Amino acid sequence: MNPFEKIFNYQVISRLDETGSFALTSQERSWLRTMLEHSASAEAFDSGTLNRLRQLLVDEASTDIREIIVEKAKSRERQVYHPLLRVLRRIIMRREGIRLTYRIKHGGVKTNQSGLPYKLEYSMVKREWYLLWYNTRQHALMSTKLQNVVAVEELEIAADRANVIKDEIVDLLDKRKEQAVIEVNRTYNAELSRILYSFSCFEKTVSYDEESNLYRIHVTCQSDESEFLLSKVRFLGLRVKIVEGEHLKRRMRESAAKALGRYGVGD
Amino acid sequence: MARESFDKEIQFLRLLSLAGGAYSRQQFAARLGISVHTYDKTLRYLKEMMSTHQQRLPLEQGVELSEGLRYNHYESADPLLLFLFRAKSLKESESVRLSIILGALQGEELTAKETLDRCNETMPVDYPCPDEKTVRGDLKYLEEVGVIIRCAGGRPYRYKAANDLIDQLSDEELMDLYDYVDVMANTQVPSVQGYLLRDTLKKALRKRDYNPDVADTHLYKYHYHSRILDEAHLYTIFRAIRQRKKLRFLYLSPKRAKSYASQNTNPLFERETEGITETLLPLRVVYDHQYGRWYLVGHNARQGTMKFRMEGLTQIEEGESVPEEEFVQKLDKIEEQMKYSWVTDTLRPLKVAVRFYNPDRSGANFVRERVEAQGQWGTITEESDTTFLFEITVNGIYEIKPWLRSFGSSCEVLEPAWLRKEFIAEWKEIQGYYESIRENI
Numbered sequence: 001m002n003p004f005e006k007i008f009n010y011q012v013i014s015r016l017d018e019t020g021s022f023a024l025t026s027q028e029r030s031w032l033r034t035m036l037e038h039s040a041s042a043e044a045f046d047s048g049t050l051n052r053l054r055q056l057l058v059d060e061a062s063t064d065i066r067e068i069i070v071e072k073a074k075s076r077e078r079q080v081y082h083p084l085l086r087v088l089r090r091i092i093m094r095r096e097g098i099r100l101t102y103r104i105k106h107g108g109v110k111t112n113q114s115g116l117p118y119k120l121e122y123s124m125v126k127r128e129w130y131l132l133w134y135n136t137r138q139h140a141l142m143s144t145k146l147q148n149v150v151a152v153e154e155l156e157i158a159a160d161r162a163n164v165i166k167d168e169i170v171d172l173l174d175k176r177k178e179q180a181v182i183e184v185n186r187t188y189n190a191e192l193s194r195i196l197y198s199f200s201c202f203e204k205t206v207s208y209d210e211e212s213n214l215y216r217i218h219v220t221c222q223s224d225e226s227e228f229l230l231s232k233v234r235f236l237g238l239r240v241k242i243v244e245g246e247h248l249k250r251r252m253r254e255s256a257a258k259a260l261g262r263y264g265v266g267d
Numbered sequence: 268m269a270r271e272s273f274d275k276e277i278q279f280l281r282l283l284s285l286a287g288g289a290y291s292r293q294q295f296a297a298r299l300g301i302s303v304h305t306y307d308k309t310l311r312y313l314k315e316m317m318s319t320h321q322q323r324l325p326l327e328q329g330v331e332l333s334e335g336l337r338y339n340h341y342e343s344a345d346p347l348l349l350f351l352f353r354a355k356s357l358k359e360s361e362s363v364r365l366s367i368i369l370g371a372l373q374g375e376e377l378t379a380k381e382t383l384d385r386c387n388e389t390m391p392v393d394y395p396c397p398d399e400k401t402v403r404g405d406l407k408y409l410e411e412v413g414v415i416i417r418c419a420g421g422r423p424y425r426y427k428a429a430n431d432l433i434d435q436l437s438d439e440e441l442m443d444l445y446d447y448v449d450v451m452a453n454t455q456v457p458s459v460q461g462y463l464l465r466d467t468l469k470k471a472l473r474k475r476d477y478n479p480d481v482a483d484t485h486l487y488k489y490h491y492h493s494r495i496l497d498e499a500h501l502y503t504i505f506r507a508i509r510q511r512k513k514l515r516f517l518y519l520s521p522k523r524a525k526s527y528a529s530q531n532t533n534p535l536f537e538r539e540t541e542g543i544t545e546t547l548l549p550l551r552v553v554y555d556h557q558y559g560r561w562y563l564v565g566h567n568a569r570q571g572t573m574k575f576r577m578e579g580l581t582q583i584e585e586g587e588s589v590p591e592e593e594f595v596q597k598l599d600k601i602e603e604q605m606k607y608s609w610v611t612d613t614l615r616p617l618k619v620a621v622r623f624y625n626p627d628r629s630g631a632n633f634v635r636e637r638v639e640a641q642g643q644w645g646t647i648t649e650e651s652d653t654t655f656l657f658e659i660t661v662n663g664i665y666e667i668k669p670w671l672r673s674f675g676s677s678c679e680v681l682e683p684a685w686l687r688k689e690f691i692a693e694w695k696e697i698q699g700y701y702e703s704i705r706e707n708i
Binding site: 001028032035041053072074076089105119123124210258259 | 501687
């Protein structure tokens with residue numbers, strides 16, 4: 001297998017697109033065959049479809065490259081698929097609304113909340129699925145674990161109403177954006193690669209001042225992501241320092257003081 | 268024939284995606300060890316490829332490549348770096364020919380002769396019409412990579428595109444398949460073939476008159492996008508491991524300032540490169556979920572067990588093979604050594620004991636949830652209403668330490684005593700980082 005086959009070449013692909021032709025290679029089919037062995041496939045397809053897919057792929061080589069791969073420091077996979085994905089993705093595609101009943105964080109159940117779903121989001125850290133939706137009564141963006149959904153039904157929504165809500169979602173997402181600037185402690189510039197990898201899961205840019213040999217990482221994230229950003233900063237310890245973002249700086253100071261308190265070291 | 272190496276493109280894209288925007292042309296070129304001219308040329312090529320590949324993406328995704336690759340999580344789950352795998356160079360005439368042949372075989376079964384006739388009918392005037400030998404060669408290649416199949420029956424053989432995976436599925440089934448491929452490519456490794464397949468299925472959905480944004484219902488949060496660059500080496504390593512062959516490569520430590528060494532074609536003028544040439548019997552690759560990075564682990568005659576970051580591997584070549592017994596023995600040894608590796612560390616195992624504090628607020632216990640999900644083989648013991656203990660035997664503390672520290676004040680190190688002291692010292696220093704803001708309050 002060679003992922004650099006000439007059939008994958010961008011000019012070939014773009015020419016095939018012009019005539020609506022497809023090129024499906026055996027390495028892609030082998031990959032699929034391997035992936036269908038994952039238990040998630042049972043939740044992703046009707047059993048008839050799954051059987052047909054297996055039948056279609058029966059002649060493909062099953063060279064399982066995964067036998068040489070050792071995955072480390074992975075969060076336990078709570079779920080790869082969730083039965084509601086298929087239902088909800090179709091509602092989102094049809095641009096329809098939902099009536100949702102779900103369990104909430106601190107116990108209790110919210111019943112019959114109406115809204116417009118806009119994305120299904122998988123957290124690579126928590127390893128589970130969330131429904132992102134707009135609650136029409138509260139005019140708020142919601143994120144609900146699929147695990148916590150008790151019931152969902154489709155609710156018809158007029159196309160122009162849906163469009164208005166879509167615009168509002170874009171506005172709200174924009175308003176929730178926060179900026180933080182994280183500076184790399186020069187002493188650790190040799191570890192720059194590791195530090196940049198660490199922040200590569202965020203939307204970010206990097207600036208470098210050659211004179212002072214100083215790197216700064218400009219991170220943009222949603223306000224509800226600040227806890228995760230802080231855990232990344234703590235992960236790197238002395239290597240980085242938040243230089244812009246008052247709330248984040250305060251939280252780091254609190255965290256350090258409280259941590260020292262745990263060791264009986266007061267200030 | 269020498270295999271085309273994509274070392275330069277890989278390092279180039281990695282630097283763009285990790286340090287996007289940080290460097291001027293000169294600085295960027297210096298870091299890659301190439302001239303500014305080569306920088307410009309490579310960037311031009313990547314841009315052309317990217318714009319061809321991404322032409323149907325919404326405008327917001329029209330990322331300005333020279334400013335680095337920026338991901339807007341809320342737009343799409345399209346892997347921007349995938350276009351690396353579209354970089355195999357090809358003569359213009361060959362790309363025209365291959366796509367005409369494949370286009371002709373989409374709906375019908377044709378013999379080599381008939382295919383040749385089609386080429387002659389549809390080949391644009393600027394390109395020469397191929398002869399029969401060339402077309403037969405192309406058919407052979409297309410059959411080898413599996414995009415066409417030879418139909419049942421005797422000579423003359425008839426060929427058709429291998430599109431059953433799409434053609435045999437109903438609209439609903441095709442959508443389920445697209446979703447599955449999307450989810451698995453994003454959440455599992457390896458993923459490059461999955462992303463390539465996802466591209467094709469996306470086009471198939473569009474051909475069935477689905478709205479283009481039908482393929483954009485899923486998002487993946489906190490993804491390490493650059494991980495797919497390292498998959499470029501994965502199959503070379505896989506093949507070598509399968510054949511028990513050694514690998515020789517030039518290793519450029521990511522800790523060095525330069526991350527690519529141009530290869531001089533005339534060995535007389537070859538200058539000392541900054542990297543080290545290594546020979547290694549490859550045994551396993553490790554994917555580290557904490558950073559989205561890959562490692563190659565293997566055995567070297569002089570130094571024993573060795574680990575390399577895959578991003579530092581360049582100019583990889585296969586060497587001689589070793590006897591099966593030797594391979595098995597080395598593999599067993601490494602598996603034993605890595606039993607307690609948080610990631611790849613093979614230092615002496617030691618016991619680490621920590622106390623975790625449950626959050627003050629009622630409701631979900633996110634500390635406990637995270638320790639249960641990420642604590643690997645460590646064990647949890649109940650201690651009190653507000654705390655629990657976590658114990659783990661691990662090779663050295665370097666790799667687990669950042670994870671423990673990321674819990675902030677929810678984690679108190681108990682053992683070893685020296686690690687406890689280190690944590691106290693570090694927290695004091697970190698407190699020092701933010702001392703000044705207290706006065707502002």
